[in-house]
């Protein structure tokens with residue numbers, strides 16, 4: 001059975017290692033989100049054959065970080081092999097002692113920065129420097145919301161300044177795709193992630209053609225929205241099965257040492 | 259599972275997206291890859307600049323021997339700039355055009371009956387479904403009024419995004435003539451949610467090629483946690499039912 005046949009039949013991937021590097025737990029007032037708790041997420045992962053996810057709390061990013069991060073950590077405790085928690089930072093909370101998350105608490109895998117929803121702040125922000133310095137010191141993964149060209153350009157600056165941290169550019173390859181290509185050229189510590197709620201046919205093949213198969217990783221933004229459309233579009237793309245396997249999980253495995 | 263795609267655009271766009279399937283041949287290749295057997299097609303020129311020229315250009319690319327069913331763009335015509343409803347539907351019959359698409363926002367006309375009443379009455383008489391894209395053609399908070407102004411017209415609203423449940427929920431409940439295009443309805447478990455609420459018959463598969471993703475749109479349906487019968491309805495059955503009602 002070829003990989004595309006799974007999407008044709010709507011069947012879960014069984015013998016393919018699949019990592020979703022961009023997911024969220026928790027509901028938010030801004031629109032109706034469905035199946036946002038750990039059990040519903042695991043159910044969806046099982047239905048599609050997703051092995052592991054990198055997961056941050058969504059509502060906490062807009063509000064009380066500690067409350068939100070605790071939700072993600074608890075999900076990890078419940079499903080330690082499946083849900084890897086990302087701790088969300090904020091430009092408004094430079095005082096966070098990251099040892100609380102990564103030394104005194106061992107439930108977190110990496111970090112998430114989405115200053116755009118925290119008062120439309122930029123990624124290159126003084127208040128976020130302690131977070132990046134910590135990630136650099138520990139070689140941690142940091143997921144960026146890199147939707148805008150300006151966010152992606154800022155992410156390049158951060159990735160260059162903090163070369164030991166591992167940066168995921170969320171939503172890369174769509175609205176800011178030229179900048180995302182630039183990020184891959186300039187920074188070895190950057191990987192692009194595939195999420196978009198309204199993708200355009202051929203965008204995946206375009207970005208892979210520009211940056212190579214090793215620099216793109218599957219991500220979905222589950223549960224902010226569905227994950228099956230992006231997974232299926234990878235499976236039904238014009239890429240080879242070897243390329244698809246890299247994007248679905250092997251690149252994340254290598255990049256993060258999973 | 260085979261698909262009937264309710265929204266494809268043919269013809270050269272003013273701004274082709276690099277990497278997207280921008281020719282008819284490339285669109286056909288994607289359709290084949292996604293098991294899309296047939297598609298309702300309109301023309302880029304009609305959308306982007308001139309309705310009459312685009313509608314005419316569509317004829318050469320569609321119809322017999324192609325997988326494309328014809329859809330024309332239309333606008334109201336009080337002062338004679340577009341076909342009268344009588345003439346429009348006569349020409350539609352002649353050219354086997356079985357659905358219409360409106361762009362109230364772009365064309366600068368309200369959706370209210372004093373403007374669209376005659377055109378919509380003709381669509382209702384012939385059971386011709388009328389399509390629009392959410393946001394681009396009509397605002398979410400106009401949906402309810404649109405459906406209530408024209409209760410006898412089947413209204414297919416495409417590009418309904420994942421943030422619209424609080425609008426489409428009440429409108430689906432109160433307006434049986436609303437149909438939701440699924441291309442970017444990427445609510446997590448969203449098709450199951452609408453199906454659980456009894457709205458399977460109101461969901462229409464559309465990809466939006468070349469400006470949308472067919473590989474993504476078919477995957478939403480194939481991976482949905484609903485029965486095979488429900489998937490078949492969304493993939494093609496519901497749209498076939500609407501088209502089978504057309505009497506030109």
Ligand SMILES: [Zn+2]
Nearest residue numbers: 022024221224
């Ligand atoms: Zn996200």
